[in-house]
Amino acid sequence: xxxxxxxILLLVGISTVHSCKDLADEDGNPLLDINNNTxxxxxxxxxxxxxxxxxLATYYYNGLQVSxxxxxxxxxxxxxxxxxxxxxxxxxxxxxxxxxxxxDTDSTSYEQQFTYGNTGTLDIISETRSVYKRTPPVPPxxxxxxxxxxxxxxxLYNLTYSSTTSKLAKIVMRTGDEAIGxxxxxxxxxxxxxxxxxxxxxxxxxxxxxxxxxVFGAVTSKYGYEFSDYDAQINxxxxxxxxxxxxxxxxxxxxxxxxxxxSPNSPKRKSVADLTQPVPIPVVVSTNYNYDAQTYMRKGYGxxxxxxxx
Numbered sequence: 001x002x003x004x005x006x007x008i009l010l011l012v013g014i015s016t017v018h019s020c021k022d023l024a025d026e027d028g029n030p031l032l033d034i035n036n037n038t039x040x041x042x043x044x045x046x047x048x049x050x051x052x053x054x055x056l057a058t059y060y061y062n063g064l065q066v067s068x069x070x071x072x073x074x075x076x077x078x079x080x081x082x083x084x085x086x087x088x089x090x091x092x093x094x095x096x097x098x099x100x101x102x103x104d105t106d107s108t109s110y111e112q113q114f115t116y117g118n119t120g121t122l123d124i125i126s127e128t129r130s131v132y133k134r135t136p137p138v139p140p141x142x143x144x145x146x147x148x149x150x151x152x153x154x155x156l157y158n159l160t161y162s163s164t165t166s167k168l169a170k171i172v173m174r175t176g177d178e179a180i181g182x183x184x185x186x187x188x189x190x191x192x193x194x195x196x197x198x199x200x201x202x203x204x205x206x207x208x209x210x211x212x213x214x215v216f217g218a219v220t221s222k223y224g225y226e227f228s229d230y231d232a233q234i235n236x237x238x239x240x241x242x243x244x245x246x247x248x249x250x251x252x253x254x255x256x257x258x259x260x261x262x263s264p265n266s267p268k269r270k271s272v273a274d275l276t277q278p279v280p281i282p283v284v285v286s287t288n289y290n291y292d293a294q295t296y297m298r299k300g301y302g303x304x305x306x307x308x309x310x
Contacts, residue, residue, distance in 0.1 A: 042309065042310075044308065045061055045064075045066075045307065045308050046059055046240060047306045047307055048304075049303050051302055051303055056072060058071075065081055066240060071093065072103055073093060073103055074093065076092050077089060079244060085120075085243070086244060086247075088113055090110070090111045091110050091111075093109075094108065095251060097254065098254060099255060099257065105134075106150060107134070108131050110127055110128065111127065111128055111129075112125050112247055113127075121161055121166075122242070124156070125159070125247070126154075127155040127157070129153045131149070131150045131152075132149055133147070153175055153176060153177045154184060155174065156173070156174045156186070158171070158172045159246070168194055170191065172189065172192075173190040173192075174188075174189050174211060175187070186211045186214070187210065187212075188210055188211060189209055189216050190253065191206070192206040193206075194259070197230075199264050200227070200265050201262050202226065202227055202228060203225070203226050204224070204256050205225075205275065207222045208220055208221045208222070222274075223256070224272070224273045224275045225259060226270065226271045226273075227259070227269070228269045228270075229267060230268070231266050233265065233297055234265075234297060235297060236297055236298075236305040237262075238264055240261075245261050248261070249261070266289055269286040270284070270285060270286075271284040288300075
């Protein structure tokens with residue numbers, strides 16, 4: 001079953017894409033479409049991620065700063081700044097928490113606060129999250145009931161960086177549910193380690209386990225993600241702030257397959273494996289990319305990347 005899950009996870013969205021929708025942004029500016037002979041000259045912004053079936057993300061800007069992201073099922077991420085640094089990210093909508101390509105039926109809202117160190121690095125992200133479940137209809141009515149809170153949690157992320165390369169090296173997560181009348185305590189943790197070849201992420205290992213009395217327990221699950229055969233062209237996510245990209249990775253606990261978005265280039269091959277197995281067997285998927293005249297990647301793994309001029 002785990003092999004099947006990984007296979008589904010990796011193949012979601014790999015289908016061939018051809019879309020002609022929205023060749024202008026909300027201001028009427030022409031977009032970089034999927035025609036091989038078109039392209040933008042000069043400064044640009046990432047505007048949309050689309051497949052033949054859906055719009056995965058639309059990015060909105062306040063000047064040069066991304067300020068809002070609309071994702072599937074009208075989910076909204078608002079991005080706030082203090083100067084040129086992201087200070088807060090809030091999300092309301094629906095997530096794919098198990099990363100199987102299907103959005104959860106439960107609704108989620110969270111707020112992430114960002115804390116920077118003396119050198120300007122993002123060191124701490126503190127998060128509060130609520131998950132809501134809609135009650136079923138009460139016969140004879142067929143209209144679903146109101147949304148009611150299912151779970152509230154607090155999560156703390158501590159980020160550390162390599163002393164030699166200054167690249168993100170590790171994220172340690174502590175999380176726990178809140179309950180009325182019960183003192184809050186972290187009950188679970190994860191530790192994510194990053195490896196690089198040059199500036200590109202090549203390996204991510206994430207371990208999970210329990211927390212008791214503030215002490216990390218033995219690892220209960222562990223997954224490895226590898227990214228290889230990088231191109232030498234421009235990854236569309238280089239146009240987004242690093243803090244936002246980290247926030248996107250942390251939106252669910254099973255989103256590490258997207259860790260390549262931290263890289264300046266794009267991997268043609270990626271894999272995932274359950275490292276708790278005696279002989280881990282990775283599930284691998286690959287793609288061929290298409291690029292525009294300015295060497296920006298415009299299509300890969302079943303997703304088209306649409307740009308707009310700045």
